[in-house]
Amino acid sequence: MGRRLLKIEYDGTNFCGWQLQPDVRTVQGELERAVSKAAGKNTRTVLHGAGRTDAGVHALSQMAHFDSHSSHSCHTYLHAINFWLSTHDISVRAIYEVPDNFHARFDAVKKTYRYSIILSETKRPLFERYCTRIDRKVDINSLNSAAELIKGTHDFASFTASGGDTESTVRTIFNSHWIREGDMLNYFIEGSGFTYNMVRNLVGSMTEVGCGGFSLKKFESILECNDRKQAGPTAPPGGLMLYEICYGRSLSLFNKYET
Amino acid sequence: MGRRLLKIEYDGTNFCGWQLQPDVRTVQGELERAVSKAAGKNTRTVLHGAGRTDAGVHALSQMAHFDSHSSHSCHTYLHAINFWLSTHDISVRAIYEVPDNFHARFDAVKKTYRYSIILSETKRPLFERYCTRIDRKVDINSLNSAAELIKGTHDFASFTASGGDTESTVRTIFNSHWIREGDMLNYFIEGSGFTYNMVRNLVGSMTEVGCGGFSLKKFESILECNDRKQAGPTAPPGGLMLYEICYGRSLSLFNKYET
Numbered sequence: 001m002g003r004r005l006l007k008i009e010y011d012g013t014n015f016c017g018w019q020l021q022p023d024v025r026t027v028q029g030e031l032e033r034a035v036s037k038a039a040g041k042n043t044r045t046v047l048h049g050a051g052r053t054d055a056g057v058h059a060l061s062q063m064a065h066f067d068s069h070s071s072h073s074c075h076t077y078l079h080a081i082n083f084w085l086s087t088h089d090i091s092v093r094a095i096y097e098v099p100d101n102f103h104a105r106f107d108a109v110k111k112t113y114r115y116s117i118i119l120s121e122t123k124r125p126l127f128e129r130y131c132t133r134i135d136r137k138v139d140i141n142s143l144n145s146a147a148e149l150i151k152g153t154h155d156f157a158s159f160t161a162s163g164g165d166t167e168s169t170v171r172t173i174f175n176s177h178w179i180r181e182g183d184m185l186n187y188f189i190e191g192s193g194f195t196y197n198m199v200r201n202l203v204g205s206m207t208e209v210g211c212g213g214f215s216l217k218k219f220e221s222i223l224e225c226n227d228r229k230q231a232g233p234t235a236p237p238g239g240l241m242l243y244e245i246c247y248g249r250s251l252s253l254f255n256k257y258e259t
Numbered sequence: 260m261g262r263r264l265l266k267i268e269y270d271g272t273n274f275c276g277w278q279l280q281p282d283v284r285t286v287q288g289e290l291e292r293a294v295s296k297a298a299g300k301n302t303r304t305v306l307h308g309a310g311r312t313d314a315g316v317h318a319l320s321q322m323a324h325f326d327s328h329s330s331h332s333c334h335t336y337l338h339a340i341n342f343w344l345s346t347h348d349i350s351v352r353a354i355y356e357v358p359d360n361f362h363a364r365f366d367a368v369k370k371t372y373r374y375s376i377i378l379s380e381t382k383r384p385l386f387e388r389y390c391t392r393i394d395r396k397v398d399i400n401s402l403n404s405a406a407e408l409i410k411g412t413h414d415f416a417s418f419t420a421s422g423g424d425t426e427s428t429v430r431t432i433f434n435s436h437w438i439r440e441g442d443m444l445n446y447f448i449e450g451s452g453f454t455y456n457m458v459r460n461l462v463g464s465m466t467e468v469g470c471g472g473f474s475l476k477k478f479e480s481i482l483e484c485n486d487r488k489q490a491g492p493t494a495p496p497g498g499l500m501l502y503e504i505c506y507g508r509s510l511s512l513f514n515k516y517e518t
Contacts, residue, residue: 011384058385082381091382121518122341123350125270126317126500129388241385259380 001071003102005251006031006047006081007094007258008062013129013238014089017055018062027053030090031064031081038080039070050104050245051111054197056237058130060114061093063245065104074257094258096251110174110190110246115203116239117185131184132239138185138210143178146209146219147187150176150202157226159205161197161234169195169226178206188243197234205232260330262361264510265290265306265340266353266517267321272388272497273348276314277321286312289349290323290340297339298329309363309504310370313456315496317389319373320352322504324363333516353517355510369433369449369505374462375498376444390443391498397469399439405468405478406435406446409461416485418464420456420493428454428485437465447502456493464491 008031016024020032028047036045050063072080074095081092118124118131119138127133150173157169175190187206189199205222208214214222214232222230267290275283279291287306295304309322331339333354340351377383377390378397386392409432416428434449446465448458464481467473473481473491481489 009382009384060385078381088382088387089384091384093379093381120352122337122352123268123347125268125348125350126319126389128347130385 002068003065003098003100004068004074004077005063005065005096005098005102005104005254006035006092007096008059008064009091009093010059010062011089011129012053012056012058015055017057018049018051018053018059027059027062027090028064030085030087031092034081034084034086035066037084038072038077039068041069048104050108051194051242053240053242054200054237057240057242058238059242061244062242063104063108065098065102067100074255078257078259094256097255102249107247107249108245109192109248110244111193111242112188112190112244112246113194113199114241114243115187115189115199115235116241117187117207119183119185127184128238130238130241132236134207134211136211138207139212140178140180140185140210142212142216143185143187143206143210145216146206147176147178147189149216149220149223150189154223155226156195156198156202156223158222158228158231159198159201160195160228161201162228163196171195171198200235200237200240201228201231203235203239207235208232261327262324262357262359263327263333263336264322264324264355264357264361264363264513265294265351266355267318267323268350268352269318269321270348270388271312271315271317274314276316277308277310277312277318286318286321286349287323289344289346290351293340293343293345294325296343297331297336298327300328307363309367310453310501312499312501313459313496316499316501317497318501320503321501322363322367324357324361326359333514337516337518353515356514361508366506366508367504368451368507369503370452370501371447371449371503371505372453372458373500373502374446374448374458374494375500376446376466378442378444386443387497389497389500391495393466393470395470397444397466398471399437399444399469401471401475402437402444402446402465402469404475405465406437406448408475408479408482409435409448413482414485415454415457415461415482417481417487417490418457418460419454419487420460421487422455430454430457459494459496459499460487460490462494462498466494467491 020028116131153172172192279287375390431451
């Protein structure tokens with residue numbers, strides 16, 4: 001009984017994204033079926049995700065809540081859902097008993113995404129499942145100069161694909177930086193929220209700056225002009241990972257089972 | 260013309276191992292076909308690998324040589340072989356022009372393997388392709404006490420599966436240690452060579468020590484008794500990666516193309 005919040009990890013390679021759609025395999029679809037089975041229900045249990053991820057995008061930590069008609073303990077629920085998932089590419093890693101007014105999406109105060117790039121002229125079989133490969137030289141300092149400009153509150157219309165469901169494209173970015181480790185580049189962005197395709201569009205234009213295709217001034221003018229057509233290409237989905245979601249109320253205070 | 264040495268990366272998940280076998284997909288089989296095509300030959304080009312990897316085992320850096328009847332430059336050869344490979348799970352990352360008496364296997368003086376473990380009670384979709392998951396508590400200090408005993412020259416008969424093609428099971432281990440980073444455990448072992456299934460058998464018995472199933476004394480007695488039946492289980496292949504192969508003659512001295 002009551003509302004439960006799930007922490008979910010998935011490999012997005014073989015999903016048509018998070019959101020439930022008819023006739024295709026989605027993370028929400030697989031999870032709703034497993035949660036319904038775990039709750040012993042024959043009707044659909046609706047899951048409310050903290051955010052949607054596109055086809056091919058991964059999640060280290062997606063969050064979603066549902067209203068339970070079962071009184072399973074957190075431990076029983078977690079293992080029952082994972083049992084019914086019976087697939088290797090989704091896993092429920094934690095479950096929390098949250099108040100009925102808690103909402104996985106509306107109560108999120110910060111989301112973190114990571115975008116990973118591997119620099120190599122030749123294919124990298126061991127890396128390309130979770131990284132986008134770039135075969136050009138990329139300057140980390142130029143990437144970070146562009147990443148710095150994104151911080152703060154901006155209208156991200158230039159980096160928003162059509163098809164999203166929110167009217168405002170204004171978001172606040174708390175942190176935005178690239179880290180290089182050998183041939184790997186990892187971009188971390190933390191924000192109040194993200195518009196449709198925003199991280200992949202930002203990465204696409206930042207890598208143009210890093211490769212010398214765009215000047216930093218050009219990148220700044222794209223951010224300011226609010227015109228999607230000025231921006232660079234959308235970076236591929238496989239390099240993107242929903243990394244963490246933070247809530248105003250600490251989840252550690254709730255009854256829970258974490259693995 | 261002359262002998263060429265290849266540095267090869269592969270994801271072993273969808274291969275029946277390195278060694279050529281009829282009617283199944285092997286790394287050697289795919290590579291020999293691509294090298295023959297790249298050389299413009301209709302007959303088979305034989306590849307001599309530095310070592311065999313089992314089904315499911317990955318390689319960050321496998322080495323193999325062949326005798327070329329083409330005078331392609333290193334750059335042309337590398338791109339031609341990768342073009343003919345036309346698969347995402349093998350890549351040739353470097354090519355060297357080596358003397359005719361150079362042998363990928365017999366001239367190797369040190370091989371390094373890595374074995375990766377992820378500690379988690381629940382599935383880890385983003386990690387299990389390249390790690391073995393253990394859902395018990397593992398003590399890193401116990402792992403390292405066992406790893407320390409392996410160093411030096413020993414008869415590894417207790418850790419050798421039947422079916423190998425060498426008579427002696429004596430090998431010299433230069434380095435053997437576990438590193439913990441968060442929920443990840445990485446084991447690095449460097450040696451003069453390895454008997455059939457040796458690394459996976461060592462990891463299987465060391466993790467028994469780490470989980471408290473075997474005492475350190477028991478592990479030591481297994482190493483000394485030269486009896487395979489005393490050892491623990493064989494660790495699964497997916498956590499294993501051929502990490503590096505070192506030669507007596509530095510490859511940097513040869514004409515080459517590295518990516």
